[in-house]
Amino acid sequence: MTIQKILLQFEPKRKNLLSALHEVNKQFGYISNQNSYKICDYFSVSPSKLYSFITSSDVLRDQKPPLLEIKVCSGGVCKMKGADKVIKEIENFLKIKADKIYNGKVEFKKISCLGKCLVGPVVIINGTMYEKVNPSMVDDILKNYI
């Protein structure tokens, strides 16, 4: 679907901005520079305001998603269950550091609690959630993605 078709589903009112951005994000994986100007025109919002809206969100992206996106919950409960060791293991295995992006290919993030405390520690790779992860499982999980 083209960006125009997506936008036409929504009334050009600012209160529909959030839903429209979610739809664009879903279709293209991110909100590109080019697309954001079209969104600005359609909703009569200045580019700076749109950018500030997108960057305040955890879910909307303004850059192409990486090939491998790893998120690890680092809330207090997961930490009590050993999330730190899982993070170290991933860092050692991929030779990267947490909270950094590598050439747009790999992104490794610590995230806030998602309410999956009972099945923690939780690791999310490219949208798939792995529950009750312990350091010895990390190799097996990551091998599916590289």
Added chain:
Amino acid sequence: MQEKLITKNWDKIKPASIESFINYGGYLQLKNCVYKNKKPNDIVDQIDESGLRGRGGAGFPTGKKWKIAKQNAQKNKKDVYFIVNADESQPGTFKDGRVIEKNPHSIIEGAAVASYALEASKVIIYVNGHHKDYYETLKNCVNLAYERGFLGKNILDKNVDIEMQVVLGSGGYIFGEETTLINSLEGYRGEPRMKPPFPPELGFLKNPTVVNNVETVINIPIILEIGAAKYKKIGCQESNGTKLFSVLGAVKNPGLYEAPLGITIRDLIYDYCGGLEKSKQLDFVQVGWMGNFFTQEKLDYKLSYQKKQGNALVGLGSVLVVDKDTDIRDLVLAWSEFFQRESCGQCTPCREGSYRLLNIAERLKNKQVFEKDLQNIKDLNEVLEKTSFCPFGCFIAQCWKGVLDLKQKELFKNL
């Protein structure tokens, strides 16, 4: 043990099926309201009488909030908007998520009854952006309710309109704050607004808006079913009804439990969760939010919304039991990372303060604290408490204050 109200039919109902929900008495209260032509103001009075308090943490009386919104709407001739806050992201809390997983239709019914009572022009359910599965579930439920005629124009063939929309949120802790939530719905950056005016006075699109937590909403049909007087008898003085508690940490059976308000921390841990895990020793219990700590001697404090001696403020109902094997430094670091990550960046004290406190937490973890750090924490706390724009700053200060009160000697013993 108190009879269950919220979780009564959770094991029997099939979450995806509306028939299954109706078979167990679902939508009965909405039908009652519509068929019996109940006066909206009577329902508001009933909720006010029941003593129901907002389950989103602050515990503001729900009936009072509704009344303010209705009065403002009448005075200024405006529409009321009703927003269900399903943007749960407090660390260690999963009650709203569990409600959506187990009995999503109850949220729709509660919101519909609330909309009837408030004569609201629209109901918006704001779901946390991280949880697309919850969004899909609720959207399906709303669609089913539209098909069955529980929502829409002239519902149940009577002259009542209830419009409902499910919105996927931006995702992030601060969006759970009501004014931020409204900002994000209107298409503005996720930052809190100045209060006052409070949302029931001036909220979504400059209309009076009521923002209620998911758990508050599902309590509404229950109150209508059992009656305000009976509901008021459950719980303790000024905190009525039952509450969902997410109990985690070093207990035998961690999970979600429904218990009456006014229960002691000890009863919750030992009667409901089977006590502590084998060979673990209790260090402290954290209730509601970071920094609200209770040690062994304070286990008989009552979980309630009222601030007084001998009460533990319950907040969102998260209870974390920490044993002596857990290093407080790990927890402090986890909390500081959370604060720094989730600070929206609008006001300087919170943006800078959370970052500086994270640096100190990292030094604490590596056991390389400086002499100045203790004083710095205290200074930052004072600034955060007095000058931050929204309650998030005070929240950071409270966390560090709690940590220092409890563990100062242990953390700074190297000096």
